[in-house]
Amino acid sequence: MGSISTARRLFLKRVSRYGLSLALLTGAKPVFAKSTRTLTGIRISQSAEDHTRVVFDLTGDFEHNLFTLADPPRVVVDLNDTRRSNAIDISTRQTSLMSGIRSASKNGGRLRVVIDLQSKARPRSFELKPDGKSGHRLVVDLHATNLSPTPIKTNQEKRNQRKQKFVIALDPGHGGRDPGAIGKRGTREKDVALSVAKKMKTMINREPGYRAVLTRDADRFVSLRNRVKKARAAEADIFISLHADSFHKPNVKGASVYALSLRGASSEAARWIAKKENSSDLIGGISLDDKDDLIASVLLDLSQTATIQDSLELGSDVLGHIGKVSRLNNKKVQQAGFAVLKAPDMPSILIETAFLSNPSEEKKLRNPKHQHKLAKAVFSGIKKHLKNRQS
Ligand SMILES: [Zn+2]
Structure with missing residues (x-):
């Protein structure tokens, strides 16, 4: 941050x-x-x-x-x-x-x-x-009112000044000693996430006006905080975290998209998933708990609310396109306290692409063709969002 x-x-x-x-x-x-x-x-x-x-x-x-x-x-x-x-x-x-x-x-x-x-x-x-x-x-x-607080330039504003490419940070979830969810056939979330992210990166970099950066490009552990740091260092305009879910009931399936919530998760399930995804930092031994109230509230000050609004709209456009290639678990963007989505000036979403605990979804997620479709859907959603925002 x-x-x-x-x-x-x-x-x-x-x-x-x-x-x-x-x-x-x-x-x-x-x-x-x-x-x-x-x-x-x-x-x-x-x-x-x-x-x-x-x-x-x-x-x-x-x-x-x-x-x-x-x-x-x-x-x-x-x-x-x-x-x-x-x-x-x-x-x-x-x-x-x-x-x-x-x-x-x-x-x-x-x-x-x-x-x-x-x-x-x-x-x-x-x-x-x-x-x-x-x-x-x-x-x-x-x-x-006579003295305005120091204005803080958002990445978006900096970018507009330089007219460079639109930078998309892709964040493949988990990695290294943290495998994430594991399917019945042994499919690991960290591998699927990386594979989809890499496909998406190639796709994005081929498109004029866009550039993709990865928060990890190999099977490596990266703390949640460092993921956000890397994205910000690359002056990313948006942050897309890619995951696959698991649940103890194998019949549960479908994709979900999340944005950050500041006021508690929008559902119990959202809270539960946030807890699980955030716990990967504990594996790395680094606590992400930057619970300094004042810092937290200053982050809010920095128009985090506007960023969340933008994230929700981005999430909704992405969800619409994922819905064309996958089943959806939630038709609306969910909100939860994901640590990795907490950058105050970079619209950020987390995508649970499917449930690895569901055998048919695990099979699909392993398939490079389906991975390609997913990557394309997410990118299409992003492009749609940008078009909407300009008009
Ligand atoms: Zn995950």
């Missing part, structure tokens, strides 16, 4: 260490209505003159609504069915952007938190799920 420079990373780490853990609230007493969750803390930190971050800690899943009001400028956050913990320390604290915080319980168990601003600021908010260290959180970032 090279768009976050090392300096910036260190800076953020430092900020998080100094993160002023001040909890303050003045205002109305909490109403002990049927509130299903509690606001247990408010943490405020200032990472720069023009940026203040307010993190709300909550005991459960919640929904929030944020809006701004003028004269005097303030940001209003409504939390549904929430009460404020009495334990929250009441003190006042200011940053260069905010002059205070207050809260009041509203009708229907709603908790309204008002952030009073020193001057006009642009708020952005997002929710974070529990991650082992912290529970449910709402993050509100305030940016001064």
